Amino acid sequence: MTQQNNPILIVAEHNGQSIHPITYELMGKAKELAKQQNLPLAVLALVSPTVDLQELRFRGANSIFYIRHDCFASPDESLYAQNMSNVIRDLEPEVILIGATPFGRSLAPRLAAILETGLTADCTDLKMEEGHLVQIRPAFSENILAHIQTETKPQMATVRYKEFAEAERNEKEPSEMIELQTLETVGHQAIKTERISDFIVDITEAPVVVSGGRGLKKAEDFKLLQALADALGGMLGGSRAVVEEGFISKDHQVGYSGHRVKPVLYVACGISGAPQHLAGMKEAEMIIAINSDPSAPIFQIADYGIVGDLYEVIPKLISEISR
Amino acid sequence: MFSIILHKEVLILRIIVLIKEVPDMEKVRFDSEKGVVDRKSAGTEVNPFDLNALEAAVQMKEIADASVTALCMGPPQAEKSLKEAIARGADEGILLSDAAFGGSDTWATSITLVAAIKKMGDYDYIFAGEKTVDGDTGQVGSEVASMLKIPQICFVESLEMNKEGLTAMVAVWDGIYRKTLTGKGMLTFTKAANTPRLPGIREKMKARKMEIPVWDLRFLSEYLNETDTGFKGSPTKVKKVVVPPVLHRKGKIFREINDACLREVKGALIARGITEGVKK
Numbered sequence A: 001m002t003q004q005n006n007p008i009l010i011v012a013e014h015n016g017q018s019i020h021p022i023t024y025e026l027m028g029k030a031k032e033l034a035k036q037q038n039l040p041l042a043v044l045a046l047v048s049p050t051v052d053l054q055e056l057r058f059r060g061a062n063s064i065f066y067i068r069h070d071c072f073a074s075p076d077e078s079l080y081a082q083n084m085s086n087v088i089r090d091l092e093p094e095v096i097l098i099g100a101t102p103f104g105r106s107l108a109p110r111l112a113a114i115l116e117t118g119l120t121a122d123c124t125d126l127k128m129e130e131g132h133l134v135q136i137r138p139a140f141s142e143n144i145l146a147h148i149q150t151e152t153k154p155q156m157a158t159v160r161y162k163e164f165a166e167a168e169r170n171e172k173e174p175s176e177m178i179e180l181q182t183l184e185t186v187g188h189q190a191i192k193t194e195r196i197s198d199f200i201v202d203i204t205e206a207p208v209v210v211s212g213g214r215g216l217k218k219a220e221d222f223k224l225l226q227a228l229a230d231a232l233g234g235m236l237g238g239s240r241a242v243v244e245e246g247f248i249s250k251d252h253q254v255g256y257s258g259h260r261v262k263p264v265l266y267v268a269c270g271i272s273g274a275p276q277h278l279a280g281m282k283e284a285e286m287i288i289a290i291n292s293d294p295s296a297p298i299f300q301i302a303d304y305g306i307v308g309d310l311y312e313v314i315p316k317l318i319s320e321i322s323r
Numbered sequence B: 001m002f003s004i005i006l007h008k009e010v011l012i013l014r015i016i017v018l019i020k021e022v023p024d025m026e027k028v029r030f031d032s033e034k035g036v037v038d039r040k041s042a043g044t045e046v047n048p049f050d051l052n053a054l055e056a057a058v059q060m061k062e063i064a065d066a067s068v069t070a071l072c073m074g075p076p077q078a079e080k081s082l083k084e085a086i087a088r089g090a091d092e093g094i095l096l097s098d099a100a101f102g103g104s105d106t107w108a109t110s111i112t113l114v115a116a117i118k119k120m121g122d123y124d125y126i127f128a129g130e131k132t133v134d135g136d137t138g139q140v141g142s143e144v145a146s147m148l149k150i151p152q153i154c155f156v157e158s159l160e161m162n163k164e165g166l167t168a169m170v171a172v173w174d175g176i177y178r179k180t181l182t183g184k185g186m187l188t189f190t191k192a193a194n195t196p197r198l199p200g201i202r203e204k205m206k207a208r209k210m211e212i213p214v215w216d217l218r219f220l221s222e223y224l225n226e227t228d229t230g231f232k233g234s235p236t237k238v239k240k241v242v243v244p245p246v247l248h249r250k251g252k253i254f255r256e257i258n259d260a261c262l263r264e265v266k267g268a269l270i271a272r273g274i275t276e277g278v279k280k
């Protein structure tokens, strides 16, 4: 390629229809790093023809490399990885950033192995030190933060959703669009992929999450929490304990092995606050905890803690809110 | 859940399950000054997600003629985890252990596991956990699949065996997808996939008596260079470890629910614009 400096490359994520906001977040952080190091910022978008790429042009990248093909209409990571590796070998990026979404987390290692380079998962922060990318990520079930550097190129990392602000919009200097050809349009013959349904529940985007834990005596008691969630315009969440009890489906699980949420308000009802639960909700803007045990660890991270029986507290809260 | 569609047919499937031995994360303590895990503070166990991978393999054994091999890279004591895997239904275990494997990142771990898989010969499926609770990366499954050039289905939430092969449900993009694997391939499992069984008494006895072969670098030398494994072979290096300060919000705790408490909480909600929609 003609570029003098090898770029920082962002892999755009989409869902077959539109670009996922994590792409703009990655661009926001990458722009900052690129400026510091005087590197160009590029985006690689492999999309089906239905995906609108217009908005990508206004987020400060120098160039958008894209391939449009029907074969990218379904999430087949080996097909994506194969086509991307071809482009990447030409571009020789210094850094590649991919969203740590379910797709990104299965695509990135597939790609890293083809490119024979290191990969750091699930970063929550990135910085440049002496020309090297420092990748900061939680490990040991989120108990420590490791600072990692990669000795091979490209330096690859997946980055968590909702860690960085989206790149600012600037319509005045749209990015250059460069169309590339697909080299392979058939993935592994041995895999067939069909879309079955849209997500029925997606608690990760809810502004308010009201969660229940083992403090609930039976599944029906989630109705009480639903009433509170309705009053607050939110959705239901649960600890692993109640998901395993079958009180609520796995889509609602908050935590290390469930969803990570970052709502404006999180209400924890009858949840003790195990580290694996905190891993999924500690970054909520405001946390209210209701627990009968004053020594429950959840109170350590609550903005408002109410010591009491949730069966007594929640109805009172609801009537106060609706008054 | 695992539904049985296939009748027992004459076919022998070979399934390899990748398991890692990890510290018990619910008990382990951290030395916040040194930023290291106090390994003595807790025992070790099979990585919880790997038990879901193992369970899926053992369930397949119940409906088809299959053999299940648990494969683990780790220190000599990790033999214990392979015995546990046998007690939970695996037929055999293989331990990859050598001082040269120490300090491997996901790349070096994957290349070492791949060498052992090649050494083992043919297989139909490789099952892994979604992620490990100590490494936390969730990369090894896809890296192994990529290195072996086989297809992968990541983050399986339910699995079914049928005439076509294996059909899994996964949540990806903004929907639920059904992915069917008709040939050999890698599957990685989430906690939702199944409920791992407990070790059976007879299986425990069997496990106790089983020899666990230990494969070292020399044994794998046909497929693995010393420079590709362990700390030396790892492209990513941990430069520093920081223990984040214990989370603490200077919150307000109400010892009982009274009008003052309710009013203050409601005030905070209004201040954040949360109850706006409700009052209309």
Ligand SMILES: Cc1cc2nc3c(=O)[nH]c(=O)nc-3n(C[C@H](O)[C@H](O)[C@H](O)COP(=O)(O)OP(=O)(O)OC[C@H]3O[C@@H](n4cnc5c(N)ncnc54)[C@H](O)[C@@H]3O)c2cc1C
Pocket: A212, A213, A214, A215, A216, A238, A239, A240, A241, A242, A253, A254, A255, A256, A257, A258, A259, A269, A270, A271, A272, A273, A274, A275, A276, A277, A280, A290, A291, A292, A293, A296, A308, A309, A310, A311, B025, B026, B048, B133
């Ligand atoms: C690998 C791994 C992954 C995990 N992933 C997750 C995860 O993703 N999400 C998750 O949540 N957990 C996860 N866990 C489990 C976690 O460690 C805890 O076991 C779990 O979060 C506990 O759930 P809980 O708080 O509902 O139950 P408990 O810890 O039993 O707490 C119940 C609380 O309810 C209170 N209570 C009881 N009755 C009442 C009442 N009437 N009114 C008010 N309060 C009451 C009690 O005081 C207690 O504090 C994971 C564990 C491991 C090892």
Ligand SMILES: Nc1ncnc2c1ncn2[C@@H]1O[C@H](COP(=O)(O)O)[C@@H](O)[C@H]1O
Pocket: B018, B019, B020, B047, B049, B050, B053, B071, B072, B073, B074, B106, B109, B113, B127, B128, B129, B130, B131, B132, B133, B135, B136, B137, B138, B139, B140, B141
């Ligand atoms: N040392 C190891 N030995 C065997 N399997 C492993 C090892 N490390 C990782 N795995 C497998 O790869 C999965 C993902 O691991 P990780 O990428 O470390 O989160 C685990 O759930 C295991 O199935």
